[in-house]
Amino acid sequence: MATLDLNQINKSFGSAKVLHDIDLAIQDKEFVVFVGPSGCGKSTLLRIIAGLEEATSGQIIIGGEDVSRAHPVERGISMVFQSYALYPHLSVFENIAFPLRVQKLAADDLKERVERAAGILQLTDKLDLKPGQLSGGQRQRVAIGRSIVRNPKVFLFDEPLSNLDAALRGDMRVELSQLHRQLDATMVYVTHDQIEAMTMADRIVVLNGGRVEQFGAPMELYHHPATKFVASFIGQPNMNLVPATVEGVDANGVAVSMEGGAKLVLPVDGSNVSKGDRVEVGIRPENVKLDPNGNIDISVRVLERLGGASITYGEIGDNGTKFCASLGGDAKLVEGAQARLSISVDDCHVFGEDGNVLRRKNAPELVA
Numbered sequence: 024m025a026t027l028d029l030n031q032i033n034k035s036f037g038s039a040k041v042l043h044d045i046d047l048a049i050q051d052k053e054f055v056v057f058v059g060p061s062g063c064g065k066s067t068l069l070r071i072i073a074g075l076e077e078a079t080s081g082q083i084i085i086g087g088e089d090v091s092r093a094h095p096v097e098r099g100i101s102m103v104f105q106s107y108a109l110y111p112h113l114s115v116f117e118n119i120a121f122p123l124r125v126q127k128l129a130a131d132d133l134k135e136r137v138e139r140a141a142g143i144l145q146l147t148d149k150l151d152l153k154p155g156q157l158s159g160g161q162r163q164r165v166a167i168g169r170s171i172v173r174n175p176k177v178f179l180f181d182e183p184l185s186n187l188d189a190a191l192r193g194d195m196r197v198e199l200s201q202l203h204r205q206l207d208a209t210m211v212y213v214t215h216d217q218i219e220a221m222t223m224a225d226r227i228v229v230l231n232g233g234r235v236e237q238f239g240a241p242m243e244l245y246h247h248p249a250t251k252f253v254a255s256f257i258g259q260p261n262m263n264l265v266p267a268t269v270e271g272v273d274a275n276g277v278a279v280s281m282e283g284g285a286k287l288v289l290p291v292d293g294s295n296v297s298k299g300d301r302v303e304v305g306i307r308p309e310n311v312k313l314d315p316n317g318n319i320d321i322s323v324r325v326l327e328r329l330g331g332a333s334i335t336y337g338e339i340g341d342n343g344t345k346f347c348a349s350l351g352g353d354a355k356l357v358e359g360a361q362a363r364l365s366i367s368v369d370d371c372h373v374f375g376e377d378g379n380v381l382r383r384k385n386a387p388e389l390v391a
Contacts, residue, residue: 032081099176305372317365
């Protein structure tokens with residue numbers, strides 16, 4: 024059983040507290056991604072799991088065993104770093120075999136493990152080469168192979184693709200997802216790239232300021248963000264957040280008057296807001312339509328034609344509130360002109376002044 028439980032993990036560097044009461048339960052064979060902006064604590068949390076940093080307080084349980092004070096080699100984990108950390112003078116075979124030689128594994132067992140890892144990673148024909156003869160993606164696979172041969176309970180990845188170019192990152196995302204299915208292993212992966220998180224994770228931990236904002240499946244976070252931070256961090260292009268004033272609350276939901284003049288009745292729980300309160304209405308760019316009878320007018324500033332889509336950046340209202348729409352590739356738009364758009368109340372999210380979402384009527388409870 025390679026479950027991973029974090030109970031009330033706190034970390035301080037002197038007077039600076041960087042992790043606050045982290046509670047997570049990661050299931051056996053699950054691929055979990057820690058995501059968040061630089062400085063949110065995601066790499067520190069991973070290093071605490073690995074035993075490379077000591078938590079100020081809290082408990083780490085791997086496979087039912089408390090390893091909070093255990094040495095890294097006793098935790099049953101293997102870590103792949105951002106830097107490949109390969110030995111340039113050793114062959115691919117010897118780089119992969121290095122941790123097994125340290126363990127003084129028998130030669131036959133060592134050879135079998137290395138060849139198995141090389142087969143999984145499509146490196147069999149590269150075993151005699153040196154790292155300098157490999158591409159960036161191949162070197163990263165060698166680093167992963169060095170982890171595979173140890174047969175760890177949990178794989179830890181600390182931004183392993185950040186040194187690769189965009190095209191190679193896309194290829195490696197696919198390879199890592201396939202590797203997870205092949206190994207059927209528990210994996211924890213750190214990145215600042217929400218696209219990596221959305222495409223690879225079974226569940227995502229969104230961290231902000233050393234706190235867990237939300238922990239859930241990718242599409243749960245996309246469709247049901249618990250906070251304004253999660254809503255704006257998950258999804259590309261970012262969610263629009265339009266200032267609005269509450270005009271009234273009744274059984275149908277919350278009536279708002281948005282910047283730009285649109286008046287909507289949004290089907291959300293209004294028990295925590297009152298008439299006159301300021302809120303923000305979240306609208307994803309892909310949920311906006313070009314419509315001459317729509318309810319939002321936008322001043323088009325920049326138009327990005329991407330072939331299948333036209334990403335439209337502009338402003339609404341007298342205060343120049345920024346607004347983005349992802350429209351059809353052949354959308355009839357001109358930079359500097361006005362366009363009318365429509366949004367559906369069913370696609371809107373509402374965030375109170377505290378940044379928390381107003382729950383939709385009949386929606387499931389959110390994990391925050």
